[in-house]
Amino acid sequence: MPTASPPKAPSESDLPSFSPSPAINDFDRGPTDIDRGGGDFGNWNPMGWHTPDSASRAGIYAALASVSMLFISLASVFAWRKRLGGNWTETPLPPVLYLNTLVLLGSSGTLELARRALAADHARAFRRWLYVTLGLGLAFLAGQWIAWRRLLSAGVYLTGNPSSALFYVVTGAHALHLAGGLIALFYLTVRAREIRWGVRRRTAVEVTSIYWHFMDGLWLCLLALLLVLR
Numbered sequence: 001m002p003t004a005s006p007p008k009a010p011s012e013s014d015l016p017s018f019s020p021s022p023a024i025n026d027f028d029r030g031p032t033d034i035d036r037g038g039g040d041f042g043n044w045n046p047m048g049w050h051t052p053d054s055a056s057r058a059g060i061y062a063a064l065a066s067v068s069m070l071f072i073s074l075a076s077v078f079a080w081r082k083r084l085g086g087n088w089t090e091t092p093l094p095p096v097l098y099l100n101t102l103v104l105l106g107s108s109g110t111l112e113l114a115r116r117a118l119a120a121d122h123a124r125a126f127r128r129w130l131y132v133t134l135g136l137g138l139a140f141l142a143g144q145w146i147a148w149r150r151l152l153s154a155g156v157y158l159t160g161n162p163s164s165a166l167f168y169v170v171t172g173a174h175a176l177h178l179a180g181g182l183i184a185l186f187y188l189t190v191r192a193r194e195i196r197w198g199v200r201r202r203t204a205v206e207v208t209s210i211y212w213h214f215m216d217g218l219w220l221c222l223l224a225l226l227l228v229l230r
Contacts, residue, residue, distance in 0.1 A: 064210075067177060067218070068218075071221075074169060075225055078162065078165075087160075088162050088163055089163055090163060091161065091230045092156075093167075096143050096147050096150070097143075099143060100140050100144060100147070101220070101223060103140045103143060104136070104137075104216050104219055105216060106136055107137050107212070108212065110133045111129070111130075111185075111209055111213075112209070113129045114130045114133060117129055118195070118202065123192070123193070131189060134186060137182045137185060137212075138182065140178065144175050148171070151167070163229070171222070171226075174215070177218075178219075180211075181208065184204075184211065184212075187208075188204060188208060
């Protein structure tokens with residue numbers, strides 16, 4: 001009866017060869033399977049569900065419509081209150097508001113420069129302009145805080161005068177909504193490397209820019225409202 005021969009040991013030629021991969025700069029690395037999966041408002045979120053890009057755009061427009069209705073309602077209430085007369089006393093606008101306006105307009109410009117850098121695949125410029133935009137947004141909020149402090153030091157408070165109430169309510173509501181945009185900008189700076197390579201991830205940049213530019217235009221309307229109703 002034939003006996004089975006022992007298994008042959010593999011030779012060096014039969015073993016797979018491995019070569020060390022070259023060092024790669026993480027910031028300039030190419031897309032991976034994880035990168036193709038998404039990672040932003042338009043494709044992935046920490047809760048684990050997938051959202052189409054079109055749904056992200058529709059969602060931001062719906063949110064902006066809601067914000068618009070809020071400020072339109074506030075403007076209508078205060079316009080009606082001024083028409084009633086009574087104890088309406090004109091509230092002087094701190095000059096720093098005009099500087100704040102220029103700062104906010106500049107932030108919209110730098111955000112557009114960041115989008116152009118991303119489209120041209122200039123990763124470092126993209127991230128740099130994002131940081132500048134974030135800094136200008138923080139500077140705007142700091143300027144608003146200065147305006148509030150100057151009015152308080154002059155004895156202009158929230159209560160007692162409908163005109164001063166208009167100023168604090170309108171500027172405070174806008175600052176609160178702008179802070180939401182700053183959170184989105186911070187997210188973009190943190191995920192700048194992944195956003196560069198993920199095509200669908202760039203939806204986050206588009207959605208954030210829509211929101212930010214809206215906040216910019218909204219502030220111009222509110223400043224005009226304050227000039228008319230103060």
